[in-house]
Amino acid sequence: MDEQRHNEHKYIVGLGEVLFDCLPSGKQLGGAPANFAFHASQFGLHGIAVSAIGADELGAEVKHLLSEKHLDFHLEEVAYPTGTVQVTLSADGIPTYDICLGLAYDNIPFTPTMAEIAHNTCCVCFGSLAQRSEVSRSSIMQFLDATPTDALKVFDINLRQNWYSREVVEASLMQCNVLKLNDEEISTLATMLNLGNVPLPTISRPLTLADIKSPISLLIDKYNIPTVILTCGVNGSFVLTANEASYLPTPKVQVADTVGAGDSFTGAFCAAILSGKPIAEAHRLGVEVSAYVCTQNGAMPTLPPLLTNLKK
Numbered sequence: 001m002d003e004q005r006h007n008e009h010k011y012i013v014g015l016g017e018v019l020f021d022c023l024p025s026g027k028q029l030g031g032a033p034a035n036f037a038f039h040a041s042q043f044g045l046h047g048i049a050v051s052a053i054g055a056d057e058l059g060a061e062v063k064h065l066l067s068e069k070h071l072d073f074h075l076e077e078v079a080y081p082t083g084t085v086q087v088t089l090s091a092d093g094i095p096t097y098d099i100c101l102g103l104a105y106d107n108i109p110f111t112p113t114m115a116e117i118a119h120n121t122c123c124v125c126f127g128s129l130a131q132r133s134e135v136s137r138s139s140i141m142q143f144l145d146a147t148p149t150d151a152l153k154v155f156d157i158n159l160r161q162n163w164y165s166r167e168v169v170e171a172s173l174m175q176c177n178v179l180k181l182n183d184e185e186i187s188t189l190a191t192m193l194n195l196g197n198v199p200l201p202t203i204s205r206p207l208t209l210a211d212i213k214s215p216i217s218l219l220i221d222k223y224n225i226p227t228v229i230l231t232c233g234v235n236g237s238f239v240l241t242a243n244e245a246s247y248l249p250t251p252k253v254q255v256a257d258t259v260g261a262g263d264s265f266t267g268a269f270c271a272a273i274l275s276g277k278p279i280a281e282a283h284r285l286g287v288e289v290s291a292y293v294c295t296q297n298g299a300m301p302t303l304p305p306l307l308t309n310l311k312k
Contacts, residue, residue, distance in 0.1 A: 010046065010120055010121065010122040011046050011047075011048045011072075011117055011120055011121045011122065011123075012037065012040045012041070012045045012046065012047050012048070012121075012122060012123040012124075012270065012271070012274070013033075013037060013047075013048050013049075013050055013117065013118075013121050013123065013124040013125070013143075014031075014032075014033030014034045014035070014036045014037030014038075014040075014047065014048070014049045014050065014051075014124075014125050015033050015050045015051075015124050015125065015126045015130075015140055015143055016031070016032070016033040016050075016051060016105065016108075016126050016127050016129065016130035016131075016136070016140065017031040017032065017033060017034070017051060017083055017105040017127075017129055017130045018030075018031040018033070018034040018049055018051035018052075018053065018062055018073075018075065018083065018105060019031040019082070019083030019084055019085055019103070019105065020058060020061075020062075020082070020083070020084045020085070021085050021087045021095075021259055021298075021299065022084055022085065022086050022087060023087045023089065023257070023259070023298075024087075024088070024089060025297060027084070028259070028297070028298035028299060028300075029062065029065045029066070029069075029298075029299070029300060030085075030259065030260060030298070030299040030300070031049075031051070031083065031105070032125075032127050032129070032156055032158050032260075032262075032263050033049065033050075033051070033125055033126060033127065033130075033156075034049040034051065034066075034071075034300075035260045035263035035264065035267070035299045035300060036125040036154075036156065036263045036266050036267045036270075037049045037071060037125070037267070038069060038071050038267070038300045039260075039263060039264040039266075039267030039268060039271075039289065039293075039300075039303070040123070040267035040268075040270060040271050041070070041071055041072075042267075042302070042303045042308050043267075043268070043271035043272075043275070043308050043310055044308075044310070045123075045271055045274065046072065047071055047072065047267075048071070048072040048073060048074060048117065049066060049071060049072070049073040049074075049075070050073070050074045050075075050108075050114060050117060050143070051073075051075055051076075051104075051105050051108060051130075052075060052076040052077070052078045052080075052104040052105055052107055052108040052109070052136075053075045053076075053077060053078075053082045053104050054077070054078065054079075054080055054081045054082040054103075054104045055077050055078075055079070056081060056082055058081070058082035058084070059075070059077065059082040059104070062075065062082060063075065069300060074113060074114065074117060076108060076109055076111060078104050078107045078108075078109070079107075080102060080103055080104045080106065080107050081102075081103055081104060082103070082104050083103040083104055083105045084100070084103075085097050085098065085099050085100075086098040087259065089257055092255065093255040093256065093257040093258050093294070094233075094258055095257065095258060095259050097160055097161070098161075099129070099160055099161055099163060101132070101133075105130050105136065106130065106132065106133035106135065106136055107133065107135045107136060108130065108135065108136040108139045108140070109135070109139060110138065110139035110142045110143065114139070114142075114143055115142075115143075115146050117143075118142075118143045118144075118146035118147050119146055119147070119148070121147045121148065121151050122148070122151055122152065122274060123151060123152035123153075123154065123270050123274060124143070124144065124147055124151060124152070124153055124154065125154040125156055125266060125267075125270070126140050126143075126144070126153075126154070126155060126156070126172070127155070127156045127157060127158040128157055128158055128159060128160075128163070128164040128168055128169060128172065129158055129160050129163055129164075131164075131168045131172070132163040132164070132168075137168065141171070141175070144175045152177060152178055152270055152273065152274070153175055153176045153177050153178070154176060154177075154178040154179075154180060154266060154270060155172045155173060155175065155176035155178070155179050155180065156180040156181075156262070156263070156266055157169065157172070157179065157180065157181045157185055157189070158185075159181075159184075159185050159188055159189075166192055166193070169189070169192065169193075170193070170223075173219070173223040173225065174223055174224075176223075176225060177225060177226050177227065178225070178226070178227045178228075178229065178270070179219065179225050179227070179228045179229065180228075180229040180231070180262070180265075180266050181228075181229070181230060181231075182230070182231050182232065182233070182262065183201045183206070183207050183230065183231070183232040183233065183235070184200065184201065186198050186207070186212060186215065186216070186230060187199065187200050187201075189215075189219075190215045193219075193222075195214075195215035195218045195219060196214055196215050196218070198211055198212060198215055199211060201232060201235065206232060206235035206236075207230075207232055207235065209238065209245060209247065212230060212238065212240075213240075213245070216228050216230070216240050217240075217242075220240070220241070220242055221242075226241055226242070227239065227240070227241050227279070228240045228241075229265070229266065229269065229286075231262055231265060231290075232250075233250065233258075234250050235250065236248055236249045236250050237250065237265070237283070237286070237287060239269075239279055239282075239283045241279065244279060246279055246280050246283045248283055248284060248287045250287065250291065251287065251288070251291040253291050253292075253294055253295050254295055255294045255295065256294065256295055256296055256297045257294070257297060257298075258294050259298065259299045260293055260298065260299025260300060261290040261291075261293045261294050262290065263299065264286075264289045264290050264292075264293040264303075265286040265287070265289060265290035266286070267289075268282075268285045268286045268288075268289035268290070268307075269282045269283065269285065269286035270282075271285075271310065272285045272286075272310060275310045277310070285307070288307060289303060289307055292304070292307060
């Protein structure tokens with residue numbers, strides 16, 4: 001990393017897994033935190049992916065592709081293979097993930113360079129997947145502790161398979177000031193944390209504000225989380241704070257796949273908030289950006305300038 005740039009910029013950090021999504025159409029660079037950093041960087045912010053890779057061909061390819069996408073990165077090289085995930089897609093483009101253990105992103109060391117990045121961070125997004133191992137969990141928590149007190153700390157919960165625990169989830173909730181989750185995850189979380197019953201969504205019975213208001217209010221109060229983002233796929237999305245609730249429908253688009261759509265929503269939302277936009281405007285931008293990403297293949301498509309102009 002160029003030292004002068006490092007000292008002069010505030011970072012918007014994707015902290016955790018960087019990996020290849022192995023899709024039916026071929027492999028695509030991904031990992032929720034890296035996707036987030038990439039999409040935030042498209043709004044003129046200094047995005048940076050912080051993770052670990054192996055000393056292998058895939059690790060070299062990660063660096064090459066991130067450089068091609070003009071995304072800054074700090075990737076520690078460790079004695080484990082670079083992450084891959086097998087992704088299968090349903091008929092309507094919804095992904096299912098098969099995730100292995102013992103990968104590079106499970107073994108992210110906390111280094112002096114990471115500490116320096118943390119000290120210069122204005123926004124960091126992290127999830128639960130990279131915290132399934134003690135090494136990366138400790139590094140992520142140390143990073144969060146080292147960020148400025150006014151930084152946005154976004155917990156994009158990403159409950160994958162059985163790679164999470166109540167302990168990790170609660171520790172992360174106590175660290176974040178923005179929580180991002182989807183309609184299936186709110187049901188799991190409500191049960192895990194005794195927040196009341198939230199029905200699993202179905203095509204004929206999507207979640208309503210009445211379903212989620214009480215459990216999310218309990219989350220906000222219990223863990224002191226100012227903002228909760230709940231995405232519900234084709235059934236719209238909510239952004240809730242202690243004093244307001246914003247709902248927007250999902251635009252109808254021709255879906256290529258939905259991989260990375262939620263990450264693009266979060267990246268756009270945070271970019272808007274950091275630029276001084278109110279919650280409602282940030283929400284609308286997140287919806288528009290994620291709808292566009294659904295029309296493209298892979299998690300990191302380039303956004304059109306019309307969407308990335310925050311001055312309009």
